[in-house]
Amino acid sequence: MYTVAEENYIKSIYHLQRHQKSVHTNDLAAELNTRAASATDMIKKLEAKGLLKYEKYYGCSLTKSGKKLALNIIRRHRLWEFFLSEKLGFGWEEVHAVAEQLEHVQSDLLTDKLDAYLGFPRFDPHGDPIPDTLGNMAAREQTPLSLWTSQAPAEVCGVGSQDESFLEMLSLKQLEIGCRLTVLRHFNFDKTVELQLATGSSFTISEMLAKNIFVKPVEV
């Protein structure tokens, strides 16, 4: 149906659209490690296929059918990540790269059978919600630790990057999905955050790290 390149563009546009209303050529090119000229070309092709709306020099945004396709690709990606992590024993820093390939296997039957086999999981190993067949998914709560001011205990429920070294660092510091902690204080000078794990150990993390760890209130 769609080429790998087309699917990668659609997925990237979808992700960029969460932050901007309209997706700019340069941002898209950066996201896909390609050049603006190439992005412009592909945007035109995707518009011709009715997957997005495009206004010259302004940007593009997905149509209904573009969004539907994006959600299907994201569904495949996250289901495979869950499979790799849960069934095959991959580390959460390893799954993304392999899922980038697996997400392009086109078979709705496969996707749905995989979903059922995995027990209809609602979140991938990074805490991102998995869309169902219709494209519905859990709303993501993503308060970054950098903005978490409450004294109440918090639970790590997501991460803001798929970077391998970032995820490895989190594992090393025992900061994985589901882990509980309290924020002891925010240092205003350099925006570092001091926190304490449920295990008792406490330490300080950089602003960059704090921005990429999402937490939610601990369920009662």
Next chain:
Amino acid sequence: MYTVAEENYIKSIYHLQRHQKSVHTNDLAAELNTRAASATDMIKKLEAKGLLKYEKYYGCSLTKSGKKLALNIIRRHRLWEFFLSEKLGFGWEEVHAVAEQLEHVQSDLLTDKLDAYLGFPRFDPHGDPIPDTLGNMAAREQTPLSLWTSQAPAEVCGVGSQDESFLEMLSLKQLEIGCRLTVLRHFNFDKTVELQLATGSSFTISEMLAKNIFVKPVEV
């Protein structure tokens, strides 16, 4: 490492090589549903990469490293077929098409973890042996029913085609891998074969069918 097209050529050449010493351009093109001119082009590219030896107007044959690659692709293909059939509940006539896509996911870690997860299976759902990491696999016994003259009970252990309608027909006639039967007689006139299942029911199958069902003596 290698493109999908390259991998498909290598795999086809490997399969054709079982029958001919040297693989001819036309046969290769037919196998891949493409044209002789395209096959010639790709053969040259693959020779430049050291995967095969090529003599103009004569044909080509895989080098050591070409064979190694072919076995790795076949390993991936058959492991995925086993996964789809065994874990996801696909029918044996459905797995081949999906495995054609999955076989091109390139990650040795994935292949090996999948192998372990599946319990190191030795045969795929069609009875074809699965190569291990080193490329070793069980020898296949493939006496077609058309040549099985013994009165002794035989066990179905392989099929000679991946065609969906063929495999569906076999399921319908209860002729699946592992099934036991005895050959009652060969009709010389039209080469049809009369056989009897372990269930007691007996019927006659066409020459074409008989040629594509492989059997072996029942283990004692």
Next chain:
DNA sequence: CGAAATATTTAGCCAAAGCTAAAAATATAT
């Protein structure tokens, strides 16, 4: 406002993998 900087598009390339039609080599048949 107008100049400089930045963003985007266009034009003109390239490589991969396919195709058709024509040329060349090989095989077959009279």
Next chain:
DNA sequence: ATATATTTTTAGCTTTGGCTAAATATTTCG
């Protein structure tokens, strides 16, 4: 042994998805 048929290769074209460099539009700043 020559003529015919088949197979294979070559030449030239197409599409997809890249690229660079130049042109054009937009934004920002003095």
